[in-house]
Amino acid sequence: MFSLLTIFLVLALNGGMKWQPGLIEQHSYKLGEPGIPGSSDYMLRGVMLQGKKLLEVEVLTHRVMSFGAQQGKLESRTITWMDPETFDMQESRLVATMNGAEASYLHAIRQGTTLSVFQKLRGSPDDTRKVDAPGVVIDDNAQNFYIERLPWAAGKEFHWQRYNAAQSRLIPNQAMLDHADADGITVKITTDLGPTIVKMTGKPPVVDTVTINNTEQLKLQNSK
Numbered sequence: 001m002f003s004l005l006t007i008f009l010v011l012a013l014n015g016g017m018k019w020q021p022g023l024i025e026q027h028s029y030k031l032g033e034p035g036i037p038g039s040s041d042y043m044l045r046g047v048m049l050q051g052k053k054l055l056e057v058e059v060l061t062h063r064v065m066s067f068g069a070q071q072g073k074l075e076s077r078t079i080t081w082m083d084p085e086t087f088d089m090q091e092s093r094l095v096a097t098m099n100g101a102e103a104s105y106l107h108a109i110r111q112g113t114t115l116s117v118f119q120k121l122r123g124s125p126d127d128t129r130k131v132d133a134p135g136v137v138i139d140d141n142a143q144n145f146y147i148e149r150l151p152w153a154a155g156k157e158f159h160w161q162r163y164n165a166a167q168s169r170l171i172p173n174q175a176m177l178d179h180a181d182a183d184g185i186t187v188k189i190t191t192d193l194g195p196t197i198v199k200m201t202g203k204p205p206v207v208d209t210v211t212i213n214n215t216e217q218l219k220l221q222n223s224k
Contacts, residue, residue: 019053019055020046025042025043025206026041026043027041038061054081054084055087056079058077059076059141080093080142090110091109092106093107094106106118113132115133117130129168131169132169143162144207146160154177157175158173159174175189186199195212196210197211198210208220
């Protein structure tokens with residue numbers, strides 16, 4: 001028998017996939033990776049592109065890297081466009097700069113059952129590669145928004161393929177509800193890169209913390 005919390009989650013999350021114009025969510029996170037402090041702002045919007053309704057995720061990341069006595073400012077901007085019903089990635093663009101100079105540029109676009117990825121890294125030759133993508137692909141930067149909208153319930157599993165700009169393949173994810181109480185829900189995501197623990201709080205739920213291999217990667221600072 002479903003608990004009241006589970007019933008609320010199913011109703012709220014099933015209704016969360018519907019497209020609406022303009023800004024839908026905005027969250028700011030502190031990055032917890034040791035040695036590279038920083039922050040990321042995640043924005044989810046409903047947009048119209050070439051007459052099609054799409055979801056857009058924009059992520060702005062600011063980091064500080066130390067090289068002995070010197071520091072470098074690493075900044076990146078990623079924009080991903082997705083199917084509004086499934087979150088399937090249609091196109092993604094990433095631009096990263098180091099101290100204001102462009103350091104890398106990546107462009108991935110869905111072409112049928114493959115992703116065509118163009119990569120340009122400073123000091124390296126341009127590279128184009130194909131990635132098999134026969135099913136729904138969730139962009140790494142959109143994953144938090146995606147899992148916030150899944151109908152989590154005890155014993156229920158979810159599977160998806162995740163795209164990460166640093167990988168030359170899609171990463172299979174398997175996820176289950178780990179814990180649920182009045183304070184929120186905890187989800188465990190398993191990949192061949194290691195386990196990820198995601199805690200969500202609020203109603204409807206918002207990703208509060210992300211821990212990978214026992215190291216906290218993201219901590220929610222602000223949400224609206």
